[in-house]
Every structure is written in C-alpha cells, then in structure tokens.
Amino acid sequence: MSTDHEILELPDFALEQGGTLRPARLAYKTYGRLNADRTNAVLFPTWFAGDHRSNEWLIGEDRALDPRKYFVIVPNLFGNGVSSSPSNTPAPHDAADFPNVTIRDNVRAQHVLVTEHLGIERLELVLGCSMGALQTYQWAVTHPEMVARALPFCGAPKTSPHNVVFIESLRATLTLDAAYRDGRYEAPPLAGIRAFSRVYAGWGFSQAFYGEETYRQLGFTTLEEFLTGFWEANFIDQDANDLLAMLWTWRHADVSATPGMDGDIKRALGSITAETLALPAEKDLYFPPEDEIRAAQHIPGGRVRVIPGIWGHLTGGGANPADAAFIDGAVRDLLATGTDGRG
CATH class of the missing domain: 3.40.50.1820 (Alpha/Beta hydrolase fold, catalytic domain)
Structure with missing residues (x-):
C-alpha cells in the first residue's frame, strides 16, 4: 500500500x-x-x-x-x-x-x-x-x-440481496482455508485468497467480456493467464482480515x-x-x-x-x-x- x-x-x-x-x-x-x-x-x-x-x-x-x-x-x-x-x-x-x-x-x-x-x-x-x-x-x-x-x-x-450472495461467497471462500485459523493466521491464507480472486473474477467482468476475450486488451493471451496475472495479482498481497472487514462494511451498506x-x-x-x-x-x-x-x-x-x-x-x-x-x-x-x- x-x-x-x-x-x-x-x-x-x-x-x-x-x-x-x-x-x-x-x-x-x-x-x-x-x-x-x-x-x-x-x-x-x-x-x-x-x-x-x-x-x-x-x-x-x-x-x-x-x-x-x-x-x-x-x-x-x-x-x-x-x-x-x-x-x-x-x-x-x-x-x-x-x-x-x-x-x-x-x-x-x-x-x-x-x-x-x-x-x-x-x-x-x-x-x-x-x-x-x-x-x-x-x-x-x-x-x-x-x-x-x-x-x-x-x-x-x-447493497441488494443478490450482491449479498456474492459477498457471502467471497467470505466463505476465504475463511474456509485451513490456514485462516479464525483470523489468527501465522502465514497468509494464500489458497483462500487465490480462490477468493477467482470467485471475484466471475463477477467483476461481464459474460460478454469473457466471451469476446476482451482480457487480451489488458495484455493477457489466455484466460488462465488473466485469472492469475490480473485477479490473483490484485488480491494476493492483501491482508485477509482487511478483505473481510471491507466485505462486512459493503454487505451492510x-x-x-x-x-x-x-x-x-x-x-x-x-x-x-x-x-x-x-x-x-x-x-x-x-x-x-x-x-x-x-x-x-x-x-x-x-x-x-x-x-x-x-x-x-x-x-x-x-x-x-x-x-x-x-x-x-x-x-x-x-x-x-x-x-x-x-x-
């Protein structure tokens, strides 16, 4: 940051x-x-x-x-x-x-x-x-x-009920990583953050964005490269508890x-x-x-x-x-x- x-x-x-x-x-x-x-x-x-x-x-x-x-x-x-x-x-x-x-x-x-x-x-x-x-x-x-x-x-x-469904899927994905340890992790729950990133990917852009391979405009040649190089890279250095705190704020807006x-x-x-x-x-x-x-x-x-x-x-x-x-x-x-x- x-x-x-x-x-x-x-x-x-x-x-x-x-x-x-x-x-x-x-x-x-x-x-x-x-x-x-x-x-x-x-x-x-x-x-x-x-x-x-x-x-x-x-x-x-x-x-x-x-x-x-x-x-x-x-x-x-x-x-x-x-x-x-x-x-x-x-x-x-x-x-x-x-x-x-x-x-x-x-x-x-x-x-x-x-x-x-x-x-x-x-x-x-x-x-x-x-x-x-x-x-x-x-x-x-x-x-x-x-x-x-x-x-x-x-x-x-x-925040709409449909948006809450998305937020809850992110929260569950992150906290289910065994490394998360109820927020008292000694090392970052990286598997959870990577999974969190991929859930996010399905919501952040539209179906047409993926169908037309628009991610190529951002310099990525394959879908997997985009999921890793754009989405995982965006969240991998974020603190898991920070992400969860912001999700709570968002959910209750x-x-x-x-x-x-x-x-x-x-x-x-x-x-x-x-x-x-x-x-x-x-x-x-x-x-x-x-x-x-x-x-x-x-x-x-x-x-x-x-x-x-x-x-x-x-x-x-x-x-x-x-x-x-x-x-x-x-x-x-x-x-x-x-x-x-x-x-």
Missing part, C-alpha cells in the same frame, strides 16, 4: 455497531489547492481493496477533476490497509478482533476531516465508484446541506438505516437535495442499471446515465479508455450545472 498520504487521528472514535477505536486513523490524500473562499472542494472516497492511488486515473489537468481548479480530497476506506484496518491496528482491535465499521462510520470520520480539519462547509461534488458510490449516497443522505452534487458510479444506495429514516429507502432517497447523476454500468453484475433507475425515481431531480459496454463492474476502474472518457465526461457535465440542475 502507498505511503504518500496524510493521517488524521480521531481519538476515541465510537463506532455505530459498538466498539471504539483509540484512535481511528483516517488516511487521505489531497490534490490541488483549496481556494480562498473554500468553494472548490471535491470528495472522492475509495472502493473495495483500493487506496487513494486507485482514484488517480480520474484526477489530472486533462480531466474534469483538474487540480488547477478543484481541491480533490480522497479519503481511504476503513479496512483498506491504509486507514485503520485489522492489519495495522494494535491490540485489542487487531486482526479478527477489529470491530465492524459501517459506511456511516466512514462518512462520519470524513465529515470531521472535511469540516474540522480542512475547514470546508460545502462540497461542490461527492463522487465514487462501487464502495465509493455507497459512501457518496450516504454523504448525500446524512449531510444534504453540504453536498451540492453527487455522482455515484457503479454503485447503489443499498444501506442509506435507509440512517437515523431518522426508519428503514424507509424511499424516504432516505427523497431527502437528497444534491444534484444527483448516477452512472451504472450496462453489464454490471453487482449493481445493474435497473436498480439505479429505480432508486433515481425517488431522488428529487435524480438522473441516470448508463455507461455502455461489456466491462461490467470494472467499467468504473478506468482501465478501458472508452469507459474512462464516458465517466470523465459525466463528471464534467455535472460540474458545469448549477445546483438546481441548470447549466
């Missing part, structure tokens, strides 16, 4: 599901400069098993998130090995004893970073992919007064569980005041477009723009130039609108 970041320590950080991190450590990186009136801030949370570097493909002078114009803040998800995680937290909350962290816990820590540490009262845009999208929706529900625009891509406001929403997803989405543009990927097996289209109907002025193509969930990762250009264009369009939706 990268070390080119800053750390905000949050003493006695009480978690929604119980337990306290003393302290919680929120890793983040910023790009660009905050302007004098503090009105150019963009928040861009990370996704599953990624860190701030995973978002850098969408930040640059040739991108909508131009650091000459915007101050882009990228906070790292708890559990990702950079922010507080099972792998870097001392006893008694290390390894398998790391407490459960919700998406709302992440947003609450980020709120302290943004408001108290950086002195920012309003965010021009909150955006994110996958688990970053889960955080984007939660920001828009928890802090509607702060979020001018929201752009969740390849994500959802709530639900904006309707926000205090005051009483489990009512329509009510939660209806509370969003941000100019919202959701970008589901056409072939995403985790968060299919129909789910986002349904959700947007309950967001005042909510819009959906489907990213075409066969790259599935990994559409949001920036590896395919056409997808990257589509997402960047949508960010540019949304930033060009007034917060009432007019250009």
